[in-house]
Amino acid sequence: MASPSPSPSTVGRKRSKILIKEPLNPSFADLTSCLLEVIMSHLVLKDNIRASVACTSWLEAAVSVSNDVFFFNPFSRELISLPKCELPFWEIAFSCPPTLDTCVLFALNRVMTHNVTLSTCRPGATEWITEEFPYDFEDLPSDYDQRYMHSKLVYVNDRFYCYIAGSLYYFHQSLRTWNFHYAYTLPCPYLHYKQQCEFVEKAVFLAEKEGEIFVVFTSGHEKPMVYKLGFFEWEEMSKPELDGLTIFVSFYNSEVRRDLPWMRNNVYFSRFGYNRKYCVSYSFDESKYIPPKVWQNWLQYCPTNSLWIDPPKNVLDYL
Structure with missing residues (x-):
């Protein structure tokens, strides 16, 4: 016995179930990097900076098309x-x-x-x-x-x-x-040499505080070495000689502070990226990196897209 043919209403219901799709929710975050760069290239510098704070992908696109040198205050938004x-x-x-x-x-x-x-x-x-x-x-x-x-x-x-x-x-x-x-x-006490056909990377950071000049060497998982310029020679600074100094180093700038007792005798490296809620530091008091992780490449902690900013005392006025 042949099965009964489906009624037109039944066919319509089945077809409607197949054709109905979830509504689309387009987002600017879904734009490809190539398209973002095209958009950013048509913006003037001030709008380029404003757009760069939207998200990471927008920041990367904004930087890729900007070759200008300028001063920008991230707190007041003043541009020179x-x-x-x-x-x-x-x-x-x-x-x-x-x-x-x-x-x-x-x-x-x-x-x-x-x-x-x-x-x-x-x-x-x-x-x-x-x-x-x-x-x-x-x-x-x-x-x-x-x-x-x-x-x-x-x-x-x-x-x-x-x-x-x-x-x-x-x-x-x-x-x-x-x-x-x-x-x-x-x-530099850390020699620049080849190991298994690869260069061992190292970094040199120069810093200044109240007319005094400091140089910091870092390489691999070795402890940082800090020297202060005397009259005619460099003096290596041990834990007692640091006398509570806090040194912040990054690819573009370095800062030295004396008024941070809770961070004394430390060298801080500017870390950048996703899921990184704290900086990497070396404690001369404890003679170890915090967190305790082997440091293979200094660029992991001092990448080219990070720097230290000393905020103004009235920073809350800009929020």
Whole structure:
């Protein structure tokens, strides 16, 4: 006996169940990175910065299309534009807040065996001043790698200092001269060598506090080594000599504080990324990293997209 044919109403009900889908909820977060970069490339700088705080993917797209150098206050949202620097630079620093007329920007463009190229600029200027100084870097190895062999820049008493391949150099802003600081050479105690066809990465951080200059060496899981510049030599600082100092280091800047007793005798590294709720630090009091994890690569804790910011005392006024 043949089964009865389905009625039209039954077919309609079945078809309706098949055709009905869940409503779509499109989101800007679903945009591909290529499309985001196209959108960001059409924004002016101020709108680019505003869009970059939406989420991580927007931040990455905003940074990828922005080649300008500028001052930006994350608290007040004030933006100070600067002329485009024609030469790429490895390091850049400024002498004082850009709101002051005396502010000077200093960029270290290139360090070669027999010369150094640098650029300077002031807020409000229309172009950078680029100069090349002939200089013989006697301690510069033939396989010199600028990423690991020199430090960040610090400003002290009209001079921009940089530690290069074991020696301290400075650019005198008023005299516009490049010189060697006559302190004993301090080679990095962590040798830069190849192990199983890979370079062992290390980092050098230069910091300043109230006119005193410090250099910090880090490499692998070894403890950080801290030195302070004396009259004519570097003095290694042990636990008692640190005297409660707290040192914050990152790829772009380093800060030294004396007024943080609950963080005394520590070196803090700027960690960046998802699910990272705390920084990595080394405690000289306990002689260990916190959290206790083997450090294989300094870039894990000092990546290029992180830095330390000292917030203003009235930070709550900006919230």
